[in-house]
Amino acid sequence: MVALAANVVIAAAKAVGGLISGSPALLSEAAHSVADSVNEVFLLAAVPRSRRPADARHPFGYGKERYFWSLLAAVGIFVMGGCFAFFQGFEALTRDEQESPTGYTAGLIVLGIALVAEGSSLVRALYQARGERGGAGDPALRTVIAEDSTAVLGVVLAMGGMVLHLVTGNVVWEASASLAIGLLLVFVAFRLGRDARDRLIGESADxxxxxxxxxxxxxxxxxxxxxxxxxxxxxxxxxxxxxxxxxxxxxxxxxxxxxxxxxxxxxxxxxxxxxxxxxxxxxxxxxxxx
Missing domain, CATH: 3.30.70.1350 (Cation efflux protein, cytoplasmic domain)
Structure with missing residues (x-):
C-alpha cells in the first residue's frame, strides 16, 4: 500500500516533469513508476486471493496465486518499463534540439522528491520483510523490494544523465541513462519471473x-x-x-x-x-x- 501510494504520485510528477523538460531519462522513469503502480495493484490482488481456503477443486489451497501475480508483475516491468526506456534512449539519440535548463531544473527537483519517496518506501518494505515471519520469502513483498530498489537506482541514473547532458550539451549521456534504466528493468523482470516460475512449477522446501x-x-x-x-x-x-x-x-x-x-x-x-x-x-x- 505504501509503495502503491508513493508510485502513483511519483509517476504523475515524473510524467509532467518529463513532458515539460522533454527529458528522455525522466520520461523513462515515469514509465518505470507507472509499471510499478500497475504491478502493485496485481500484488494487492494476489494477497487475499492466495489466502482462500482449500476446496474440492484446489485441495492444496490457493497459495500459488501469489506466484502467478508476481509473474504478471515481472512481465509488466519488462513490457511497460524496460521496453519504453529502451525506446526513449534510442529516440533521444536521433534528436537535434536544445533542452530548456529551466525545464531540466524542474525535472531534477521532481527526481529529488522521487528519490526521497522511493527510499522511504524501500525502507518500509525492508522493515516489513524483517519483522514478518516468512516475509523474506513472500513473493509480493520481494517484488516490492525489488521494484523500490530498482526505482532508487533508476532515479540516480536519470539524475546523473540529466546533469551530464546539461553540463556537456551531449544527449548521449541522457540516452545512455535511459538505456541503463531499461537494462536494469529487464534484469529485475528476468529475476522476478524466474523466481515465480520456479515456485509455480513446484519448488521444493529449502x-x-x-x-x-x-x-x-x-x-x-x-x-x-x-x-x-x-x-x-x-x-x-x-x-x-x-x-x-x-x-x-x-x-x-x-x-x-x-x-x-x-x-x-x-x-x-x-x-x-x-x-x-x-x-x-x-x-x-x-x-x-x-
Missing amino acids: PELRHRIHELLDGRPEIDNVASLLTMRPGLDSVLVAARGDLAPGIDSEEIDRVCVRIKESVSRKWPQADHVYLDITNAPPPGGV
Whole structure:
C-alpha cells in the first residue's frame, strides 16, 4: 500500500516533469513508476486471493496465486518499463534540439522528491520483510523490494544523465541513462519471473528444512530406513511432505497406521507449515531378500 501510494504520485510528477523538460531519462522513469503502480495493484490482488481456503477443486489451497501475480508483475516491468526506456534512449539519440535548463531544473527537483519517496518506501518494505515471519520469502513483498530498489537506482541514473547532458550539451549521456534504466528493468523482470516460475512449477522446501525433516524421520525408533523424502511448497506458508520408509524390525505391521499418525503429528507439531504430510511406511525386506 505504501509503495502503491508513493508510485502513483511519483509517476504523475515524473510524467509532467518529463513532458515539460522533454527529458528522455525522466520520461523513462515515469514509465518505470507507472509499471510499478500497475504491478502493485496485481500484488494487492494476489494477497487475499492466495489466502482462500482449500476446496474440492484446489485441495492444496490457493497459495500459488501469489506466484502467478508476481509473474504478471515481472512481465509488466519488462513490457511497460524496460521496453519504453529502451525506446526513449534510442529516440533521444536521433534528436537535434536544445533542452530548456529551466525545464531540466524542474525535472531534477521532481527526481529529488522521487528519490526521497522511493527510499522511504524501500525502507518500509525492508522493515516489513524483517519483522514478518516468512516475509523474506513472500513473493509480493520481494517484488516490492525489488521494484523500490530498482526505482532508487533508476532515479540516480536519470539524475546523473540529466546533469551530464546539461553540463556537456551531449544527449548521449541522457540516452545512455535511459538505456541503463531499461537494462536494469529487464534484469529485475528476468529475476522476478524466474523466481515465480520456479515456485509455480513446484519448488521444493529449502534444503535446511528438508534436511531437518529427514533427520526427524530417520531418528524415529519406528522407522528403520528413510528410502525417499520429497517436499514441495504449494504456498507461502504451506509445505507438502511425502516420505517413504521401512518399518523397524520387531514392530508389527498392524501398527503401521498408528506409527504414521504419530510421525505426522510430530512433523506438524515441529513445523506448522508442513500441513500436508504423506507417509508410506512398509515392512523392511528380510535380510538377503529382494
